[in-house]
């Protein structure tokens with residue numbers, strides 16, 4: 001494995017050493033009642049959910065800044081949050097920021113920033129937050145190309161040095177059922193894990209029409225799901241949750257080779273811009289282990305939707321998504337919540353519980369390693385499928401493939417890429 005994406009143990013090993021060291025960040029929160037100022041970049045569905053989760057997680061937070069590229073999104077979010085909790089939300093007009101640079105103003109005003117824009121912007125936003133010495137909650141995925149992943153990994157290493165917490169929105173890692181089931185599997189409940197076969201079969205999450213007079217860039221920011229530089233395609237944006245479970249089951253070791261295919265079978269209208277609607281990927285490990293991931297977004301009468309992860313071990317099998325384990329020759333084990341379990345019932349809240357607990361106790365959480373590894377696995381699957389090539393992991397890790405449009409101005413055309421065609425799509 002390249003040291004560009006170090007194993008979780010390597011990366012977090014240094015984190016705990018640093019966590020024990022004196023705090024380097026400018027503010028400390030030793031008392032539970034000290035106010036932590038939080039802000040949001042990207043005032044859409046998930047960002048709004050994350051603000052609610054944060055307020056549920058810690059009674060002494062204050063929401064002090066919000067930003068979005070569209071003014072109406074900022075205004076609606078500020079109203080929504082104020083109604084949620086008028087005492088803990090303080091968003092006067094001069095703390096509502098609009099535009100592609102809004103992230104800077106939000107980050108400058110807070111202790112903790114929640115990053116929930118389309119993932120194409122995550123490297124830029126994480127880099128700036130860490131540079132400014134702020135703690136980060138970063139929604140998944142954390143980039144849409146290998147260049148972006150490397151930027152995030154470098155920023156997370158910098159965060160370690162600064163004793164900053166970085167929590168990932170790969171929320172299953174904070175789910176009690178997944179934690180207990182995967183621990184049991186790692187402890188040998190079905191022997192060595194050989195194969196994980198995972199499906200993320202869903203429908204199109206949404207489609208947003210453009211307003212008259214908008215530039216190409218504005219149209220793409222509004223309807224970001226269908227543009228690869230912003231979204232990463234379904235495999236990186238949505239199925240990354242499943243990839244992350246597979247990677248976790250494989251102890252966050254990186255694969256050796258990635259082989260994928262896919263296309264547009266149902267969502268063929270040109271209004272759906274660049275992304276595909278199905279992919280099938282195998283991640284091959286050096287020791288013969290295998291992850292298979294199938295993802296698709298098909299809508300229509302009777303189309304089967306499912307999210308599942310079947311784990312095949314040397315001595316039995318499991319379904320990690322439903323928390324069921326079937327050891328050979330022994331009784332089935334199914335996870336049930338213990339009534340005294342201190343973990344939040346909602347994994348989205350638990351992410352924030354752990355985050356503010358770490359900040360208040362002056363320790364750190366740094367999810368950088370696995371969030372970069374799982375994001376890159378999604379990107380690697382997409383690159384292999386689009387190009388029609390088998391890719392060595394090392395080549396993906398070091399790839400110069402960069403989807404950022406040449407013109408990043410709000411009045412510019414955005415990305416001019418067409419629908420990727422295998423054999424013609426250039427991954428460098």
Ligand SMILES: NC(=O)c1ccc[n+]([C@@H]2O[C@H](COP(=O)([O-])OP(=O)(O)OC[C@H]3O[C@@H](n4cnc5c(N)ncnc54)[C@H](O)[C@@H]3O)[C@@H](O)[C@H]2O)c1
Nearest residue numbers: 042043044045046047068069073116117118119139140169
């Ligand atoms: N963890 C989960 O289960 C989960 C669930 C849903 C979404 N997400 C992730 O959250 C992120 C946001 O998804 P969403 O569903 O909230 O999308 P959304 O479209 O509802 O919200 C995104 C917001 O970001 C704004 N935006 C776009 N570019 C921006 C920029 N450069 N600066 C500031 N604002 C910008 C948009 O105008 C929009 O309001 C995505 O990365 C997505 O994958 C995670």
